[in-house]
Amino acid sequence: MVPSPDSRPPLRVAVLGCGVVGTEVVRLLTTQADDLAARVGAHLDLVGVAVRDVDVERDPVVDRALLTADGTALVEKADVVVEVMGGIEPARSLLLHAIEHGASVVTANKALLAQHGPTLYAAADEAGVDLYFEAAVAGAIPIVRPVRESLAGDHVRRVLGIVNGTTNYVLDRMTSEGLDLDQAVKEAQALGYAEADPTADVEGYDAAAKAAILASLAFHTRVSLDDVHREGITAVTADDVEWAARTGHVIKLLAIAERGEDADGTAGVLVRVHPALLPQAHPLAGVRGAFNAVFVEAESAGELMFYGRGAGGVPTASAVLGDVVSVARHRVLGGRGPVESSYADLPVLPTAVARTRYQVRLEVADRPGVLAQVAAELASRGVSIEAVRQSPSVEGAPARGDASAVAHLVITTHTAPDASLRATVDAVAGLDVVRSVVSVLRVEGI
């Protein structure tokens, strides 16, 4: 039985940061206090909230007497420390300090984990305390627990995630409304889905941090941000989105972590973030707006998908509180959650060896024999063609037969190593009959 919360001293909880997420964490700790106590078996006593500026106006749910600018002193008097301040420093030092003082810690900080995860895990391991981070990967979506625990008797083959709500919103609006990228980003900014400086989202940095964490979890291997091959969505055009639809696809920014092999057959982990075409029937294709989802292919479990809100103060606080209850229960009932496991210790392989498929759109001379030339170029590099679509001359262009007539060629390849596909595209681009390579996108989810 969970002991009665009144039968033991309360657990002292410190919150570092009181912004979008921190305010909601404080609200839930305050308004749900009785429920939390029943679930934990002890009362949770909020002993302080660390901020940069204690004088700034805040949500009235935050008791001003709890605010402090001295995070170091605060973590020393806590049993459970919640880090929702973001950034690398002082978050990293404060968490290490908390761990050394024997506190269990919960963080939502993906940037910190993607860069300094191993240091933090090692410290927690050494101190015998919990380090939980459900909110760091996909906001409110439970993904860390399922991958770490539910799939502990299985082997993950591949993880495909839509883990950035801003870019999913932008691509979704381009798809459903025919907006171009700039228009969609402006709309996202106006709605508060995108920051004034949207770089971290549209260039894929946020997704890359999450990809590193997902890959580490799924493959029991240390993967850091630097290991992630990253391409953002800035090159995606309205035309790409329209062509995706015509060929039965949608464009999504995917975080991909998968098992693979290099040319020598060495097994390893491949981790990348890039926009990709997904078949419209793929479960991830239906993930609309700012929602997130993570699709997992496991050896025995088969295909799994986890869907929900990847950001927002309130949903993120829900995930943080779930972690707080878990680590607090361990302090009451004994035990610890799963620890970092990097026992598989696989090498991270370069994306060049990833087996993927390309959809390439070309502007070519509109005359017989062009397709044959292009196809020969692919064949000579071992890349086979799955489908070709040749569309009538571009509107307003000279008619076929005219020496300057232009046609649109859309080639979808079968699977081949990424390096071969890249080399093939370069070779095709150099052909006389090819006016331009309009777009190159990977096709995933097959």
Next chain:
Amino acid sequence: MVPSPDSRPPLRVAVLGCGVVGTEVVRLLTTQADDLAARVGAHLDLVGVAVRDVDVERDPVVDRALLTADGTALVEKADVVVEVMGGIEPARSLLLHAIEHGASVVTANKALLAQHGPTLYAAADEAGVDLYFEAAVAGAIPIVRPVRESLAGDHVRRVLGIVNGTTNYVLDRMTSEGLDLDQAVKEAQALGYAEADPTADVEGYDAAAKAAILASLAFHTRVSLDDVHREGITAVTADDVEWAARTGHVIKLLAIAERGEDADGTAGVLVRVHPALLPQAHPLAGVRGAFNAVFVEAESAGELMFYGRGAGGVPTASAVLGDVVSVARHRVLGGRGPVESSYADLPVLPTAVARTRYQVRLEVADRPGVLAQVAAELASRGVSIEAVRQSPSVEGAPARGDASAVAHLVITTHTAPDASLRATVDAVAGLDVVRSVVSVLRVEGI
């Protein structure tokens, strides 16, 4: 750190049942032994497999020397007992015996949990051992852990589940191919998705057991099979499926557990299983074939969905092994998983007080004033109309104006208590101008 598995005695694992699921559990325990040991921190020693008939031919992965018909003796020598035999007895007695002997237990048996869950939880609590059952709700889909742990700091408002793959396959084939129910059931039987006697699936018994478990978990309240209002899919016609599509819906068999209030304002839990119309844009609407999914609406987390394979020996074994690793880790590292919590102890309310929406299809006399009469009947019971569709006379029927002319009326209501909706349908059926009530389906997911 997870201790080295060689530094401590192995944990003894007994498996009860060696059928569709049990065989795959034995296979994973055997083939993944090293990985499991690394994750648990101890070797897992399979000490025996209980079956009815030890002489029957079995998959060669099962070492004949491990087979026994004496389940009682087997559980006495195990640290972890996996129950995958199904049925109530002897599964119930064997699990209780195992728990009394101090073993941690893992079961996939939804029927047993839905009927005797409280007895088993209480015994496990008393003995201080774990009782895990991830595979019992939705096969390979992690749903128990997310609801029990990830949402431990949140409040669930509603759970909508597609938790029976057979009926989802049948309804999906009716939708995509226009098959009628019998044809689709025969197809499901031919493919092994439905049993020779499909009653447990098509009448909703299997889904009802899962609804009871989901409701207990989500609302921290004891809900048993008898508390679940149950309607199967046998009354669903090809015509219903076609009309659903015309009005922008799909028909799914849903297991629903939600918070509600009775007429006096008493808060409680509502639990039901029935076919329902879901808007085509709802995330559950895209769940195809034999896949399962559970959609959760929580106060802070918002909308979450968990998707995957709800049955099959291999996927189910994956979920069982995830539980085995969890309970085994607790034996190595100390601690226990979350225990049953029924602290909220809400009453289970009758479906009559559930607030829902109806889509009613009527054959009515095709003459002016009919809609006004029907609408007056609804209004007098406080049921307001969201949409009406009146379609031209039924094909081949007498033309409008003829006294025997018939029209088709499709009425979708706004939300009202189920009892009012039922009473309204009965009253409408009694009107002179109404030839017949063709179909009544609830509309959910809004």
